[in-house]
Amino acid sequence: MYSHEFWHGHCLSIGETKKRIPMLLRRMKFLSMAILALTFVACDKSNNGGPNSSKANFYLTDAPGDFDAVNVEIEKVEVKTDASGFTEIAINPGVYDLLQLTNGVDTLLGEVELTGDTLKEIRLVLGANNTVVVDGETKSLKVPSGQSSGLKIKVNHEITAGLTYDFTLDFDAGQSVKERGNGEYILKPVIRVFSDRKQGATVDGDVQPDSSGTSVMMISQFNDTLSTYTDEDGSFKFKNVSEGIYTVKAQHGEMVGIKTGVAINANAQVDIGTIVLQ
Known part of the structure; x- marks a missing residue:
């Protein structure tokens, strides 16, 4: 039966081993704290995008029109950079009343990690559940067939890895909603994009x-x-x-x-x- 342990290649007696154990535990504790601190630093950096990506937040606001309400169904928002094709943003799809987003009011649509050096385009995909309320009467708001696959908005904004950007989609209801001679209304979106909301x-x-x-x-x-x-x-x-x-x-x-x-x-x-x- 052996009563010895090895320490850095040397044979130690039981008494020597007992003396070394507290030192070993202190070193293990210090190493654990260092690893934990490193983990928190890594998590904090990821909040602003990884070392090879940037974070982008997308907001929706409106320049109003002369209506009681303009309800637009947003199904999907996608972005394209110089380093990738279109990437879908995680949003809350649904119907948004644009006239609730006026005079400096906006709402967060979603956020996404971007790679590359330039945000090239934003594609907004609208659904069919669009309405306009005029003098208390709700009317259907039709989207031209050519825009059913998505409205592409040119941006061409430079981005830097590790930074966070805010982009605001300003949906001009007054210029986007058009009345036809037969009393029908069509939606031809007019949208401006602002970067870095300030x-x-x-x-x-x-x-x-x-x-x-x-x-x-x-x-x-x-x-x-x-x-x-x-x-x-x-x-x-x-x-x-x-x-x-x-x-x-x-x-x-x-x-x-x-x-x-x-x-x-x-x-x-x-x-x-x-x-x-x-």
């Missing part, structure tokens, strides 16, 4: 006399148009406004108010004050 300016103001539902438009020197409606207190908000000089027009029925020469700088917070209807 890249454009935020523009605030109010309209007097105050009332909800006053139409407000921002028209750039290039005739690009943004639109929204006032809240109950007459206030309004535009987000992600590009740099430039704008004319801001408010209209409620036959009453109109205009401000010209409104200068917008990138990433600025701009309060244009009160627009008075006359």
Whole structure:
């Protein structure tokens, strides 16, 4: 019967072994803590995308139209980079009322890990359960057959591995919903994509006399148009406004108010004050 153990290739007595055991346990404890700390660091880095990928969050918002509701069924959202084909984003498919997403309100559609150096395209696949509510009456909102396979939106935004990006899909209901002569409505989506939700300016103001539902438009020197409606207190908000000089027009029925020469700088917070209807 043997009463010896081996330590680094040397034969140790039982007494020597007992002396070594506490040292061994301390070393094992230190090694376990080091492994645990390394695990937490690795998990934290994965939240911002792996070393070869970036994370992207996708939000939905709306520039409203003159309707009671615009209900759009979103079945699928896919993205394409320079390193891969279309990849589906995990979203909550369903019907979204775009008019609930106005004046700076948005909702998270989903998120995905991206590889490559450029986000090339976003493809939005709509379902058939689309409606528009006009003067309290719900009407079918048809999607042209050519867009049933998905609406492709060009992005071409550079991405860097390890970083997190926010992309906002601004669904312009006012320009997307068209009425035909026979009283039918069709949906021809007009969507702008903003990257990094803070890249454009935020523009605030109010309209007097105050009332909800006053139409407000921002028209750039290039005739690009943004639109929204006032809240109950007459206030309004535009987000992600590009740099430039704008004319801001408010209209409620036959009453109109205009401000010209409104200068917008990138990433600025701009309060244009009160627009008075006359």
